[in-house]
Amino acid sequence: MSTADDAPKAEMLDPPMLDPHQDPASLTAFAAYEQRLLAARRRFAESRFVTDVIGRKLDDARFEAFLMFFTALGVQMTRPVDSWIRRAGERCIAVGFTELGHALVKHAVHEAGHDALFEQDARSLVKRWNAKDSRHIDAAHLLTLPATAGVARYVQLHEETIAGPSPFAQIAIEYEIEQLSVTWGPHFIRTCAAVLGPDVSTCLTFVHDHVALDVGHTQFNRTQLGRFLTAHPASLAALAAAGAAALDAYGGYLSDCLELAAQRAYS
Ligand SMILES: [Fe+2]
Numbered sequence: 273m274s275t276a277d278d279a280p281k282a283e284m285l286d287p288p289m290l291d292p293h294q295d296p297a298s299l300t301a302f303a304a305y306e307q308r309l310l311a312a313r314r315r316f317a318e319s320r321f322v323t324d325v326i327g328r329k330l331d332d333a334r335f336e337a338f339l340m341f342f343t344a345l346g347v348q349m350t351r352p353v354d355s356w357i358r359r360a361g362e363r364c365i366a367v368g369f370t371e372l373g374h375a376l377v378k379h380a381v382h383e384a385g386h387d388a389l390f391e392q393d394a395r396s397l398v399k400r401w402n403a404k405d406s407r408h409i410d411a412a413h414l415l416t417l418p419a420t421a422g423v424a425r426y427v428q429l430h431e432e433t434i435a436g437p438s439p440f441a442q443i444a445i446e447y448e449i450e451q452l453s454v455t456w457g458p459h460f461i462r463t464c465a466a467v468l469g470p471d472v473s474t475c476l477t478f479v480h481d482h483v484a485l486d487v488g489h490t491q492f493n494r495t496q497l498g499r500f501l502t503a504h505p506a507s508l509a510a511l512a513a514a515g516a517a518a519l520d521a522y523g524g525y526l527s528d529c530l531e532l533a534a535q536r537a538y539s
């Protein structure tokens with residue numbers, strides 16, 4: 273077991289830099305949103321993913337088992353993403369939020385096929401494990417696991433948002449989740465390399481790609497969210513509720529992966 277000498281610090285919770293080109297009204301509306309998200313972001317920062325995985329409280333085998341569940345179940349978390357964004361955009365257009373709706377529809381294609389990265393990573397991690405451990409793991413089994421409570425909650429949140437009265441809240445969900453890659457991704461990658469060795473990076477293509485890709489996506493989400501809030505200030509509560517629910521559901525999925533890694537007694 274390792275101890276964390278680079279444990280997450282409070283400054284990691286700081287909101288990202290705001291776009292200096294955003295107009296002042298947008299910045300004000302945006303600040304109100306950020307304020308409402310503080311509690312949910314802190315819950316995530318205090319979740320077992322951060323304290324136990326990034327904080328290196330797991331032994332190496334359990335850490336590796338966590339990665340296998342994280343990537344295998346991650347396929348279910350990411351496969352519908354482009355469809356969710358496109359359908360939310362189409363509903364926004366249908367109910368009159370045309371600017372955001374068109375932006376979402378256009379952006380959806382940038383998320384297509386990312387589940388293939390997670391699937392490839394799950395298979396690579398299983399292969400890596402099986403090459404050195406007699407407790408054989410079947411990749412096909414991991415990739416066909418039923419949705420956990422956290423995964424189901426995350427899927428349900430999207431479907432309810434798309435079908436409900438606030439399809440525009442998809443932008444808050446995207447903003448919070450893609451921002452996780454930017455905020456926590458680099459720490460997660462460093463911990464993975466420290467625990468399992470730098471060669472594990474070849475099994476973490478999803479995370480590596482998203483740490484880079486989601487900088488731009490987060491900027492896009494922030495700009496769209498700011499514009500929407502400025503034009504529709506009454507949407508603040510719905511946006512903040514969806515953003516917080518997305519963080520809680522994503523934290524639930526990560527906790528489920530930790531629970532599975534413990535139950536399967538791979539350590
Ligand atoms: Fe993605």
Ligand SMILES: [Fe+2]
Pocket residue numbers: 383450485486489
């Ligand atoms: Fe993205």
